[in-house]
Amino acid sequence: MKRLLPLVFLVAAAARGGSFTTYDSIEYARPDGKRLLMDLRVPEGDGPFPVILYLHSGAWVTGDRFGGPAVRQASRGYAVASIDYELAPDAIWPAQIEDCKAAVRWLRANAARFHLDPARIGVFGTSAGGHLAAILGTSSEEPSLEGLGLGNAQFSSSVKAVVDLYGPTDLLKMDEQKLPCYPGLSANASYMPPSLLMGCAIQSCKEKTLTANPITYVTPDDPPFLIMQGKADCLVPWQQSQMLYDALRARGVEATLVLLPTAQHADDQFDDAPNAAIVDAFLDRALKGAAARKRAARR
Numbered sequence: 001m002k003r004l005l006p007l008v009f010l011v012a013a014a015a016r017g018g019s020f021t022t023y024d025s026i027e028y029a030r031p032d033g034k035r036l037l038m039d040l041r042v043p044e045g046d047g048p049f050p051v052i053l054y055l056h057s058g059a060w061v062t063g064d065r066f067g068g069p070a071v072r073q074a075s076r077g078y079a080v081a082s083i084d085y086e087l088a089p090d091a092i093w094p095a096q097i098e099d100c101k102a103a104v105r106w107l108r109a110n111a112a113r114f115h116l117d118p119a120r121i122g123v124f125g126t127s128a129g130g131h132l133a134a135i136l137g138t139s140s141e142e143p144s145l146e147g148l149g150l151g152n153a154q155f156s157s158s159v160k161a162v163v164d165l166y167g168p169t170d171l172l173k174m175d176e177q178k179l180p181c182y183p184g185l186s187a188n189a190s191y192m193p194p195s196l197l198m199g200c201a202i203q204s205c206k207e208k209t210l211t212a213n214p215i216t217y218v219t220p221d222d223p224p225f226l227i228m229q230g231k232a233d234c235l236v237p238w239q240q241s242q243m244l245y246d247a248l249r250a251r252g253v254e255a256t257l258v259l260l261p262t263a264q265h266a267d268d269q270f271d272d273a274p275n276a277a278i279v280d281a282f283l284d285r286a287l288k289g290a291a292a293r294k295r296a297a298r299r
Helices: 071-076 095-109 128-138 171-177 193-198 206-210 239-250 273-288 290-297
Strands: 006-009 020-029 036-043 049-055 079-083 116-126 162-165 225-230 255-260
Touching (some): 020 095, 036 071, 036 095, 049 095, 049 128, 071 079, 071 273, 095 116, 095 128, 116 128, 116 273, 128 162, 162 273, 171 193, 171 239, 193 206, 239 255, 255 273
Parallel strands (some): 049 079, 049 116, 116 162, 225 255
Antiparallel strands (some): 020 036, 036 079
């Protein structure tokens, strides 16, 4: 790997934050010769720092690692790793979740080098990234999704906390749950993102599509979840979040569901101070709190 050139960004102390260093364009995996890149922001200090892996939106067919609501957490004492993952239709499921798991393993493999705490890694995803974050949270060590050939197979891909903002859950039910404002005749159509992700019209390959449902993998030892969505969401029906929350709670998993009555998909309301504070409090409790520190000390 080529030498990394850190770029230092200073964050205003008035924002309760501090300075951090950004390491741009780190290669974390190379599936079929394609370089997958990560931008890693690490707070100034000795650490080790809790880590947030950020997974971007874009309906699995577009988007990139730049920006995103998780980035501001770097000024709050978190290392934040933002990644590119393979996009459909060029890459079909489960390539996307294999990339995400490879990124978690890379973070653990390189924890000492970047002052990261390998025992305190959480994931934060929006829309399609929220879907991937949820599966990352429920499918720990699931062999069919690991993609161990992408590297660092000796490390775990498990995470300790999940923030899922308006991510899909059950692709097979999106059409029946959609609001009238859904932008398309049918969520099941072969040209729509769910089918492009799976590489088949989803209702014709239901068994494969179920492997992209985080509920498929829920077990009582899954990490805590924070799920947030708007009830006016025209792209992802709000019932998708409700189903995931219900499945987690039914298995005894700690989960919080926040439904914003008038919010649409990727609405600015999610950045409003009261809602951002919900995310901050959840992350702090799951990754910085006394219980989290005790778990890290026992690693």
